[in-house]
Amino acid sequence: MSSTKFILGCFEDPDQMMDGITKLQKNSIPIYDVYTPMPIHGIEAKLGVKESRLGYAAFCCGCIGATVIFSIVYYTLVHDWPMNIGGKPNFSIPNFVPFTFEWTILFTAFGMVATFFAATHLFPGRAPRVMDLRATDDRFVIAVDAKGNVPHDDITRLLEEAGAVEVKHNKRKYVSYDE
Known part of the structure; x- marks a missing residue:
């Protein structure tokens, strides 16, 4: 059994990231979260995020x-x-x-x-938790939960076809800034 918790697809372009989201959803692969360095118009509707209360x-x-x-x-x-x-x-x-x-x-x-x-969970003084540190600077990251029934190679292939410049297999949930 694999110890990979998340598969991260890093994109340089937001349009390629949106294409990656579409490909993953067409293949019924659940997306854990998407991390972007800037707001992307229409991403909430595409991911099915509920309206804020x-x-x-x-x-x-x-x-x-x-x-x-x-x-x-x-x-x-x-x-x-x-x-x-x-x-x-x-x-x-x-x-x-x-x-x-x-x-x-x-x-x-x-x-x-x-x-x-x-x-x-953004209380003052709490250290930020991110999947990939470059998601706060210049990369668009799609995080896929690797514990599903879909083989990791299929997820990696779909992300690369969508234009991911890098696909990483994370063994931990978050990366800290101290590393």
Whole structure:
């Protein structure tokens, strides 16, 4: 049994990489992930990546922020320390709008950052994990899980036919920058 975990196809051109994705998908070979040094238009649809749910998290964080500050302001100005200012009522919603708006934006911003870091495992101080270090510079890499039923030679042949300049067999999942 082979100890290879991933087969990496390195491409110099994004169009060749997209062709490689098409060839692998036509042969029913599941792609683990694709690493590129820049955004490629249409790659999410081709790989079947689901739409992000970060917007739902932002909405929930904004609702929490609005509820928290509205409750604090209401308690403070209506129950704890009511003041008669110019004969206006204590519970006047237009006076609460600026505070509520600002705290909604604040909670949304911090909540989205925390949610993004949690979802992508990109916490500050964590060492980045990449399949091939050149994927952050000038190469486009397709990673194929080698534990499937397709022979490794067939995957290698398909990647080379698509225009891969190099096909590597990784025994580990990630490469560190220290190597």
